Amino acid sequence: MQENIFQYDFIIRGLLGAIFASITAGIAGTYIVSRRMVFLTGGITHASFGGIGIGYFAGVSPILGAAVFAVLSALGIEYLSVRQKIREDSAIGILWALGMAIGIIFIYLTPGYSPNLMSYLFGSILTVTNGDLIALGVISLVMIVYTALFYRTLLYISFDENYARTFTRHVDFFKYISVALTGLAIVLNIRMAGVIMIIALLTIPANIIMLFTRKYLQIVVYSTIISFLGISAGFAVSWFTNLPTGATIVTVLVFFWMIARGLRNLVRSSRIEKMKKN
Numbered sequence: 001m002q003e004n005i006f007q008y009d010f011i012i013r014g015l016l017g018a019i020f021a022s023i024t025a026g027i028a029g030t031y032i033v034s035r036r037m038v039f040l041t042g043g044i045t046h047a048s049f050g051g052i053g054i055g056y057f058a059g060v061s062p063i064l065g066a067a068v069f070a071v072l073s074a075l076g077i078e079y080l081s082v083r084q085k086i087r088e089d090s091a092i093g094i095l096w097a098l099g100m101a102i103g104i105i106f107i108y109l110t111p112g113y114s115p116n117l118m119s120y121l122f123g124s125i126l127t128v129t130n131g132d133l134i135a136l137g138v139i140s141l142v143m144i145v146y147t148a149l150f151y152r153t154l155l156y157i158s159f160d161e162n163y164a165r166t167f168t169r170h171v172d173f174f175k176y177i178s179v180a181l182t183g184l185a186i187v188l189n190i191r192m193a194g195v196i197m198i199i200a201l202l203t204i205p206a207n208i209i210m211l212f213t214r215k216y217l218q219i220v221v222y223s224t225i226i227s228f229l230g231i232s233a234g235f236a237v238s239w240f241t242n243l244p245t246g247a248t249i250v251t252v253l254v255f256f257w258m259i260a261r262g263l264r265n266l267v268r269s270s271r272i273e274k275m276k277k278n
Contacts, residue, residue, distance in 0.1 A: 025227045028143065047070065071183045075180055125192050127191065207257065208223070
């Protein structure tokens, strides 16, 4: 008799977490990929280790510390690149290194047992709690409302910042809000997804959809769907094969990307052949 995996509460929580993670990945991923700021994802995730270390040292929730650090790092990256005229990749590299260094120092200074940081690198979709789901649900709702209210402004900023400045004088303000929300979304997914899978979630689905369209809303919607399909398929494969969940999900997403590239090349080739015949 085939085992029904949906009889377990942690499976249901994991799938709900996958839905919220897909929403945040679809919205935030479209923004950062469109602005060619993929490196920002890695910068924020690694910089948030400073907050994790401080959280352990202070005896408070490491995720709370990571959230504060992630938002401050995201705002700091935007400030250094906009106000101080430092190249964005350089600003990300500086805060990336600083956050990791601070995290390691404070974990070293924490008395007693040193926590296993590998859990934050790879996460576990099976350990999602009700509190995690509430936090992910709230940030998903906030990001949906924010994108709906300021869609045109975010569209212009993502593809043509100079034109966006002719549309509104508050471009820098929206950039700060957008990176802050991205930072929160990243950290709230850390417990479930881990650093490695978050980077994949925020970059691969959006890149897949951008092979076929440049329409911002379509990228948001379809990359959300691709994210959920990738998480669900990877979760199912890992369940039945006993492979690591996070690594399996990343592998599935990369497999999706390879298929999409192949289809795009096939369509291009067929169009070229038709043009030659005509």
